Amino acid sequence: MNIKELTQIREQQWWELIKRLNEEPFKYHIGDGEISLKGEEFKLQQRIALRNIGIINPNKIEEYIATGGYFALARALENEPKEVIKTIKDANLRGRGGAGFPAGRKWEAAAYHETDEKYVVCNADEGDPGAYMDRSILEGDPHTVLEGMALCGYAIGASKGYIYVRAEYPKAVASLITAIEQAKAHNLLGNHILGSDFHFDIELRLGAGAFVCGESTALMESIEGKRGMPRNKEFRTTERGLWGKPTVINNVETLANIPPILTKGAQWFKEIGTEKSSGTKVFALVGKVQKPGLVEVPMGMSIYDIVYLIGGGIPKGKKAKAVQTGGPSGGCIPSHLFDTKVDFESLEAVGSIMGSGGMVVMDENDCMVDIAKFFLEFSVDESCGKCTPCRIGNKRLLEILQRLTLGEGEISDLTKLENLSRVICQTSLCGLGQSSPNPVLSTLNYFYDEYKEHAQDKHCRSGVCKALLRYEINDRCVGCTRCVQHCPVDCISGSIRERHYIDATECIHCGECFKNCPVNAIDVF
């Protein structure tokens, strides 16, 4: 295969693709060499990483080639590797996996070291619960990730790549296996790619259910077949990474941006987004929102526009309370700050992070103390146990939060929460511990009143913390005895056809009476 043959496939397959898409004209917009999806929700979006999702058939390499796929690689191979690095650096592409480190600088550092072997690793461990953009790219457009990896390999001088993908994504694994086979068969992976002297192979490794393995050094330990515990950061992974060799690790979405940047140029990319955060970001807009789904927008769009203009606002006429970004490492942004722009700097300024792009909308029925507890449970579960602050500190944080949600907390707990959180952030070994108190700190900061209510008044305004609820029967009661029949602890008394009473000292706050009352005679406080 050479660039001429690749061009032939492209020209021929383009018409095939158009023919197929034209069968459903209401779905696609076919312009001059570009195809996009039709629909109200796509109008405000700009799709780069997701450009092919829902358009091409991911199991046909020909359709990827038809949209210009593998041409970035073919052209790069005609030039020096450093040209690739220069373009990525100029474009200011920052890592989409969480930390936002400039990809070009990482590649440059790895290219600098001379060794017999280097590695390219694709981080497809997508651990943030509530984010699924990487799954969508792997399933819907696997070749863009392969092409991005091959380009990275060429740029830094590596001949071997690994994709570390979550075992929870069986479809993504299947789609990658097919894609790798097809790329090899077309001489786009393997030896002498497109007739050049560049060799590059990709191997799949499956995760085994450990969130911390998304951290780059833990991920490398895991590929090496060990317990996935983060390393002490003596060396950068670009100097000593996988098996002690220079390694570039990039996130799926980062890699999906590589081919379009090389095709359209650094300048084109830099003009999208904000000055410090170029390009677009994919968000998984989920939770209490009318139209949940993946959205890709230019960096710098406001949270309000994403939630209301693209996501259609909050269902059931409820009011938004907050959006959570960055998963267990991020924070809750309250609705009065919804004009915050989504880019790396702005999100950090309001106490959250970009993270991998999870954006969970919460409404008045969500309790912020409970949400902090939810994330802490996650971090306690997933802490690898190597360093003390994270292993033990998070557990203590969780215990305080549990006390608060059970109505056993005190106002002094709130200071303890804050102090302990700061210590854990400052002293943990890896990003997990350094960021695990963020959900606590941000909710404490913006929703202090809710914490105070839990601690002082033993009250949960959202009605989530069951132990804090009080049930009382009002005079609408018709004495049907249905509540008596459903009460698991027999704490309701009263004769038939007479008003009933709940013995608050025995009540376990299960809510069964409330749910089963036919005449709404039970009040919850």
Add this chain to the structure above:
Amino acid sequence: MFIFDFEENKEKVDQFIQFMDKNRQMKGVLLPVLQEAQNKFGYLPKEILQLISSHLGIPTSTIYGVATFYSQFSFVPRGKYSISVCMGTACYVNGAADILDEFSKVLSINLGETTADRKFSIIETRCVGLCSDAPVVTINNQVYTHFKKSDVKHILSLLP
């Protein structure tokens, strides 16, 4: 304790040994080998861990250390139907905790346990990537989206 019956599982064990032989040269082979064992036998029997140790020359303590680190591996057999409730953020804010409680209540087992007849077990996952269709429950490989607490009894009654 569950005793692993080598005779009954002879065919699977042979295939498993072949898998180890084929991939012997792979760097960092232990994890893929453990994953193969988990898939083949449904859990990691002690006897199989010993087999891996002698076959690949890795101390059992090392193997055990790796296997206990990852939540994918189980040391007891799971039920015929492994019910996995997604407890990721999107599912959680859409009521996953109530669903988990309901399964627990109806089956009278806790999270991580298997019913005495080995028919059902309940586990939790952290996001299966279908967050826009939350809440999500997976039973073996069957995925149920927009799951409701009131679906629990119905779904269980459909499983033979």
